[in-house]
Amino acid sequence: MSIKNVRLEVMHFLEKNIDSFVDNYLIPVEKIWQPSDLLPDSESEEFIDDVIELREYAKELPYDFWVVLVGDTITEEALPTYESWLMDVDGVKQKEGEGGNGWAKWIRHWTGEENRHGDLLNKYLYLSGRVDMREVEITTHHLLNDGFDPGTDRDPYKNFVFTSFQELATYVSHHRVAKLAKQYGDHKLSKICRLIAGDEMRHHHAYSEFVDRIFKVDPSEMMLAFVDMMRRKITMPANLIRESGGKMGDAFERFSDSAQRIGVYTAHDYVDIMEKLIQRWKIADLTDLNDEAEKARDYLMKLPARMTRVAERMVIDTTPHEFKWVRPALIK
Numbered sequence: 001m002s003i004k005n006v007r008l009e010v011m012h013f014l015e016k017n018i019d020s021f022v023d024n025y026l027i028p029v030e031k032i033w034q035p036s037d038l039l040p041d042s043e044s045e046e047f048i049d050d051v052i053e054l055r056e057y058a059k060e061l062p063y064d065f066w067v068v069l070v071g072d073t074i075t076e077e078a079l080p081t082y083e084s085w086l087m088d089v090d091g092v093k094q095k096e097g098e099g100g101n102g103w104a105k106w107i108r109h110w111t112g113e114e115n116r117h118g119d120l121l122n123k124y125l126y127l128s129g130r131v132d133m134r135e136v137e138i139t140t141h142h143l144l145n146d147g148f149d150p151g152t153d154r155d156p157y158k159n160f161v162f163t164s165f166q167e168l169a170t171y172v173s174h175h176r177v178a179k180l181a182k183q184y185g186d187h188k189l190s191k192i193c194r195l196i197a198g199d200e201m202r203h204h205h206a207y208s209e210f211v212d213r214i215f216k217v218d219p220s221e222m223m224l225a226f227v228d229m230m231r232r233k234i235t236m237p238a239n240l241i242r243e244s245g246g247k248m249g250d251a252f253e254r255f256s257d258s259a260q261r262i263g264v265y266t267a268h269d270y271v272d273i274m275e276k277l278i279q280r281w282k283i284a285d286l287t288d289l290n291d292e293a294e295k296a297r298d299y300l301m302k303l304p305a306r307m308t309r310v311a312e313r314m315v316i317d318t319t320p321h322e323f324k325w326v327r328p329a330l331i332k
Contacts, residue, residue, distance in 0.1 A: 003221060004090065004155075010218050011091025011103065011156050014210075018102030021213075025206035026109050035120035038192050040127065051127055057186040058128040065180060066130055066326040067258040072173055073125055075238040076118035076196075077140045081147050082237065083111045086163075090154045110203060117196045124192060135324040138244040139251070146240045146248050151232050157218075157225035160210045161277075165234045167204035168273050169265065171197050176264040208280050219286055220293035226281070227296040230274060230303055243324045254321035261318070267311035275304050 040050035061069075087094060092103040125131050152158040178193035214222045236256075240249045259265045278284070283297060322328060 006218065007155065007157055007221060008090050010214060013217065014213055015091065015102045018106065021209060022102065022106045022109075022206065025202055025209075026113070029112070032113065033116070033195055035116055035123060038120060038188070038195070039123055054124075054127055054188065055129050057184075057188070058130050060184045061130070061181070061186065061189075062184075062262075063320055063326065063328060064258040064262045065177070065184075067255060067320070067323055068173070068262065068264050069121070069177060070125065070131055070136055070323070070325045071238060071241065071255040071259070072177065073118060073121035074136065074140050074143060074241060075170075075236075076114070076121060078143045078148075078237060079111060079114055079118060081144055082114075083107060085148075085150075086159065088154055089152075089156050089159050091156050106206070110206075113199055113203070117199065120192060120196070124189065131326050132324060135244055139241060139325065142242050142244075142248075143238060143240060146242075148235070148237055148240055150235050150237075151229070155225065157211075157214060157222055158229055160207050160214070161226050161229045162234060163207040164204060164211055164277060165229075165273055166237065167200050167207055168276065169234075169236070169269070171200035171204060172269050172273070173259070173265045174200060180262065180264070208277070212281055215281055215286065219288055220290045223283075223286065223289060223293040223296050223300075226277075226283075227300050230300060234270075251323070254317075254323070257317050258320060260316045261320070267314050268308070271304050271307045271311060274307070278304070 040047050040054060044050070086092065086107045087104065089103075092107065093101045094104045122136075125136065126133055150159075150162045152162050174193045174197035178190045178197060181187075181193060182190035211222065211226075236252070238255070239252050241251045241255060242248055243251050256265075260267070278300065283300060286297070289297065
C-alpha cells in the first residue's frame with residue numbers, strides 16, 4: 001500500500017471518533033464572543049464618544065506596532081485561502097453524509113471561529129483612523145489572489161504539523177501585541193488581541209491532538225512528516241504579502257523586521273515553538289519507529305540548537321520601512 005493510501009486510511013480511522021474530541025476545542029456560537037461585543041455600539045447614543053476615545057488611545061501606539069497589527073489583520077483576513085486549502089487535504093470530504101465527514105465539520109467550525117478575528121481587527125483599524133484602509137484592503141486582495149503554498153501538498157500529516165505550528169505562532173503574535181497595547185494604555189485593544197490569542201491557542205491544541213493521535217497509530221510516517229516540515233521550515237501564511245504596486249512577497253521581510261524590532265515574533269520564537277512541539281508529542285520517548293524514522297528523530301532533536309545559533313547571528317534592520325498602510329504622517 002502506498003504512503004498516501006496508508007495516511008488516508010489513518011484519516012478514515014480517526015474520523016470515526018473525531019466528534020468525541022473536536023467538540024472539546026470548540027465553543028457554541030451563541031456563547032462565544034463576537035466582534036460587536038468588543039467595539040463601540042453603533043446603535044448607542046454614546047457611539048461617537050466611544051469612537052473618539054478609541055482614537056485617542058490609538059494615538060499613543062508607535063509605528064512598528066501599527067505595521068504589525070495591520071500585518072496580523074491582513075493575515076487573518078486571508079482566511080478564505082486557508083479554508084479552501086484545508087478542505088482539499090486527503091481524508092477531508094465536504095459532501096459525505098448529511099453534514100459532511102468529521103474532518104470537514106472541524107474545518108468549517110474552525111473557519112467560523114477564525115473569521116471573527118479578521119472581522120474584529122479590520123473594524124478596529126477602520127475606527128482608529130491610524131491607517132490607510134484602502135492600502136490595507138489592496139494588500140488583502142492581493143494576498144487572496146496570490147494564495148500560498150505551505151509545502152504540504154494534500155498530505156494530512158504534514159498539514160496538521162503546519163497548522164499545529166502556525167496556530168501557536170499566531171497565538172504568540174497576538175498575545176505579545178496584547179501585552180504591548182496594555183503597556184501603552186490601550187486596554188480595550190489589549191483585550192481584543194488577548195481574546196483572539198485565546199482562540200489561536202485553543203485551535204493549536206486541537207491540531208496538536210490530531211497529530212498526537214496519528215503518532216499513536218502510525219508513528220514512523222508521522223515522524224517523517226514532522227521532520228520533513230521542519231527541514232523545509234514552516235512558511236508563514238502571509239509570506240506572499242505585498243503592497244499596492246509591489247511584487248508578490250516583497251513586503252513580508254519588512255513586516256517581519258517590524259515584528260522582530262518590537263519583540264512580537266522573532267527567530268527565537270520560531271525555535272521555541274519547534275521545541276514545544278517536540279515536547280508536546282514526546283518525540284524523545286517514541287517507540288516502534290523504523291530505521292528511517294529513527295534517523296529523522298536524531299536529526300530533529302539536534303535541530304533547535306542549530307537554529308538557535310542561526311537566530312543569534314541574525315541582523316535586523318533598525319530603520320523602519322515606510323509602508324503605504326501606515327505612513328508615519330498618520331501616526332501622530
